[in-house]
Amino acid sequence: AGDRSYQLGFEFMRVWSPSAEVRGHGPGQETLQTGKRDVTIVSVEPVGHYAIKPVFSDGHDSGIYTWEYLYEMCINQEQMWQDYLDCLEDAGVDRDAPMASGGHACGSH
Known part of the structure; x- marks a missing residue:
């Protein structure tokens, strides 16, 4: 990363949390996050x-963001955000x- 600096929005970080609550325990178990704009x-x-x-x-505190994952989020932010918007549209x-009690499913998020 050198001397570069990056900014990540709170909503972006929240919807892409690496926690099992958001990511699930394997492919296809992701829970699409909604209602996080003001988090x-x-x-x-x-x-x-x-x-x-x-x-x-919103009380979410189980995501552990490694420095590597944060850097990946920074350099891939535009594509990851578009993937999130696409998942919303697909769902x-x-x-x-508001978050549904069971969450929303999306194959890639």
């Missing part, structure tokens, strides 16, 4: 020297819709 990060905890664990304003769900 913020209320605190960040270090995880060793290799990651951080943000605590989001027929609005980005601001």
